[in-house]
Amino acid sequence: MDGAILKGLRVIEASAFVAAPLGGMTLAQLGAEVIRIDGLQGGLDYRRWPVSDDGTSLFWAGLNKSKRSVCLDLGSPQGRELARALIVAPGEDAGILLTNLPPRGWLDYEALRTERQDLIQLTVQGDRSGGSAVDYTVNPRLGLPYLTGPQATEGAVNHVLPAWDLITGQMAALGLLAAERQRRRQGTGQHVKLALEDVALAVMAHLGFLAEAQNGQQRQRYGNDLFGAFGRDFLTGDGERIMVVGLTLKQWRNLCEATGIVEQVRLLETRLGVDLSLEGERFRAREELAALIAPWVAARTLAQLREAFDSCSVCWSRYQSVSQLLHEDPACSEANPMFRQLDQPGIGPVLSPAIPLRFDEQRLPAQPAPRLGADTEAVLTELLGLSCAEVGRLHDQGVVRCA
Template identity: 65%
Template sequence: MTAAQGVLSGLRLVEAAAFVAAPLGGMTLAQMGADVIRIDPLEGGLDYRRWPVTEDNTSLFWCGLNKSKRSVALNLATEEGRELAMAIACAPGDDAGMFLTNFPARGWLDHEKLKARRPDLIQLTLQGDRHGGSAVDYTVNPRLGVPLFTGDPASDEPVNHVLPAWDLITGQMVAVGLLAAERHRRRTGEGQHIKLSLQDVGLAVMGHLGFIAEAQLGNPRERHGNELFGAFGRDFVCRDGVRVMVVGLTGKQWRSIAQATQLEVPLQQLGERLGLDLSEEGNRFRARAGIAQLVGEWMARLDFKDVATAFDRHGVCWTRYQSIAQLVNDDPECSPANPLFAKVDQPGVGEVLAPGIPLRFDARMRVPPAAAPKLGEHTEQVLAQLAGIDAAQFGRLHDRGIVR
């Protein structure tokens, strides 16, 4: 199976970016079949050695966020190198002329300069904040207040969780923005410069989820530890020490917990004592301490295998807590048994398990995951294809340190 079978086959995006959000946006398109060409300096970009790394300093981070792309390495400190980069970004073609960067839009990255070469150019520039300032997930999160309602309710210390949520959401927004602009260009012939900021994405999501309105109404979110806010859900420990998470958000989920634990009558009596109808999710949150005591006592009497059997029989929404090592070594969902994954031979790393795109399109088969390229692996190929550079010219550019 090749990229030609992807739903975005034929689309070309040129990317000059680093770290998470922008490269993730580009890779999202690449894993749906688009031809995504990443341009880096000869020595690699800012994220080329980003941790985690192998013993020989190959970045697993870089490999993970650049799968299925082509790599071009140019001496961008030279005028000639920058000219080649602009030629690649502005190369002709109805499905080309799309450019993504999260660097300041100046020099060869300046939209007006690129637009002069290709008037219908679509460029998306990702910024830290809407003013063009620097921001990353670890600075956006504190500004939004999230670390102050995450963690142990008994603690006043901020908890900056390690998952870069805003980067991940922004990466998907990058892909959506580029595809929306490409559709607009197909209808009107107009290119445009799209600007997107990491901080604005975070602010928007805080509004979408009700956090901002909640604070405006005088009830800013408080810490609730591992409890599900607004319904029933929390972690419990089985008799043999295995920890599980149980959720009763919907009515069906709540009834399945009561049935699996054989606590229908005690839970009904709890609701009557408290004057709460536990079929309503908000009331389950109000009664969470009493519910947790009943469910926790049931859990504490059983080993994990018996809890799992009862939960699965009744369709409870639950999962076991496990380490990343357990996920990789023992969980069939994180293996080639799941069509999302395949083993790829990653240069500099060896054979690794790699995910493709989670989307499944009925019209096209899923494009299997491909390794990230070696730095500069496709420089000669891309320059020949898009800039008309023949082998002799490429050799002279190489000898002068312009290309890798």
């Protein structure tokens, strides 16, 4: 087993930003042939920050690993026709399109379907009506910026992680695989639509936020406290900040044992008339519990805490910067088999992950993102039967770009 679980599957991708490119990369890192189609100068996200000193997008390189790149003049009839031909190219494991661009013109499902009846197209949308939406506009509607940040904060606090994009990207990959399985069984294609807005709304319901509000409860800000159980940050004696969590009963007991507060907790239970083996009661008593733990943490260095916590299997973590993560944390290094240093074209050495999934402890190694147009000639000759001379003429006419 070589980790190429999806070997033979071919997906055409026309996308930008996070969700759709992440879905395509997920499939590519599982062994599918994912061919990204862009305009001659790259897509909307080709210069997206963060960038290197010379303006090369680290973002684009990060979300397009293991793919092939084809560049066409999508403003010309010839370029659009080539794009359509790639999408509907024959093959039992082909005829699959992933996009978050408007499904019209050369991406119109009904028009494409006239050329390939079993076409599978998954279109990632912003809102459920097909309008524009991103995490930074979806989150305010969900109320999350009013739950994020210190308790005394007034107004909204945005979150920097594009959570809905990330979930949508994984769901896009899942949706394509589900549709492909149905096609294998029934021989039919379909146009699957996946809205960022709907993903976010579904997760809000899954996690109980909507039921909580429906029950007449208004969630408040709790800063760095873990809602519904015990967990918060503390300062160590040498000025480091750590997070400790007692969500499960085992985690809580391990924390009490490591910090030596077992008897104090029993006394606290008696005084408050509560059972702190219940996670909700630990949340209610979080200030009293923190008062027991904080002095113990403050009297010890990070190294001492690590030894004490790890020996008792405490659930905890040190707060660290991204730079510290990269340079000091073995999990974010080649000591972790998921990572390896790649020579990313246009950037240089980059620590890059393979897919986190492990199948029988094997996976495909990480591969760099392609140079823009690096595979144009090969793809057009392989899939459309064009000769090298024909591709050369198209290049000279400005219809295609070959790296």
